[in-house]
Amino acid sequence: MQFGIFTVGDVTMDPTNGRTPSEHERIKAMVTIAQKAEEVGLDVFATGEHHNPPFVPSSPTTMLGYVAARTDHLILSTSTTLITTNDPVKIAEDFAMLQHLADGRVDLMLGRGNTGPVYPWFGKDIRQGIPLAVENYALLHKLWREDTVDWAGKFRTPLQSFTSTPRPLDDVPPFVWHGSIRSPEIAEQAAYYGDGFFANNIFWPKEHFKQLIGLYRERYAYYGHGSADQAIVGLGGQVFMRKNSQDAVREFRPYFDNAPVYGHGPSLEEFTEQTPLTVGSPQEVIDKTLTFRDTFGDYQRQLFLMDHAGLPLKTVLEQLDILGEEVVPVLRREFAAGRPAHVPDGPTHQALVARRDNQEVSPA
């Protein structure tokens, strides 16, 4: 099982002192946070993609390429890469290039994006969101698996005799997660291809995601990729920790109350009761995270949101220390206990290469 962090990349005023970091500070902070994730023993760093203020990460592969050069083990990913408004040809090229530079430590999570105007800004029609996701990914999938592609579709100029370069490292494309908050179509898409499904469950109650993940698992088995409990599931989480629960609550409350997504809405207490958000001691975070398995089954990747709502870099780095030292080692041990042998681990390039080689030597 893999543990990591995902970042939205928001530039938000620290509500406790009124200070807003510059874009430059925020970008450098994201890189520092990624390096810290590796240092404390986490497996994954994922960055969002946005094309409007107050968000900085418009160019994820540029950032991840830089992080790749400064890390050795960390898997670099996205949360999410916009499959609707980016050209699938450019995604194929950018991530294959990143995959080579990072020696395979790359995967990506595809999403449709939730900022309406991004569609018209990139010349797309938001009413075609799902069809765009379907067609663009079908092309991306082909570009990474066929050397020479002839293709025609609804949304993009046709291709004749096109080869996306560089070819994927070891001829094994980066692993793909499909991220969704509400669309069964995307769960169905992930299941069809045998790709991963990431349910960013951090803002909503679990009943909703139980249904979505259940559908994905069922359809994954239907399409013959394995049993339902072998489907590749990723989940979000959101935590703030101090040694004493009360200190965590006191320190985090102003950030919660003013957070861009849920601020000025429910109370911290209501929100922690209804969603995965945990504000408290490391043990409380461990306990809450372990309940995810009871709800959703054994899963492959757990990403935490740690650096939003104006939290200062220093605090975020302290949080990562606690996460890496006190929380994740226990979670690794607990999640491993009782995990059936046939449930796959989190996807890595090496494992995908080995699986491909296995399939080639074994008779069909």
Added chain:
Amino acid sequence: MTRHLVVITAGLGRPSSTRLLADRLTAATREQVAAQGATDDLDVQVVELRDLANEIAQNMVTGFPGPQLRAAIDATTGADALIAVTPVFTGSYSGLFKSFFDVIDKDALTGTPVLIAATGGTPRHSLVLEHAMRPLFTYLRAVVMPTAVYAATADWGTVPADGDAPLATRITRAATELTPYLTAPAPRPAPAETLTPFADQLAALAPQE
């Protein structure tokens, strides 16, 4: 089998004349259903939006309903028929009333029979029913009863010497219109879960030869 009638009332006072009108409409509907000799049980659930005001506002911010609001939404979208009553505020339905329907999925009330009603200080606002309430439920593709009931403050005291009060007459007529939806042999079928198989989604995008 049991039929479910959900009564949504957006009155803020305690007691509230909006709730009073909702109760009159509910009682009249019960009476009509019984008069039809219906064999099915009628289950009536009243949703007081005042009690959900916080959760409705929070849903606006977070995008998901809290536990009490979720129960109210589930009851509303699963009902065989609705009675929806709002006070008139600033020339229209109240903001709380509209907000409740704003946080419900826009397709969830398709085909649901609705009896609409409103209360106000003077009769001059009665067209709120036709110019605000009816278009709202038409947008939601609900089936709105032809008779809508408006009660001005004065209506609670008006009983003409020569017969029934006009308010009582309208209440009975509206209830009579709603009754068939609570007594007819086959209830509205639940919408089937539609999942388009992925191959069909792909095929729909293939260029035409």
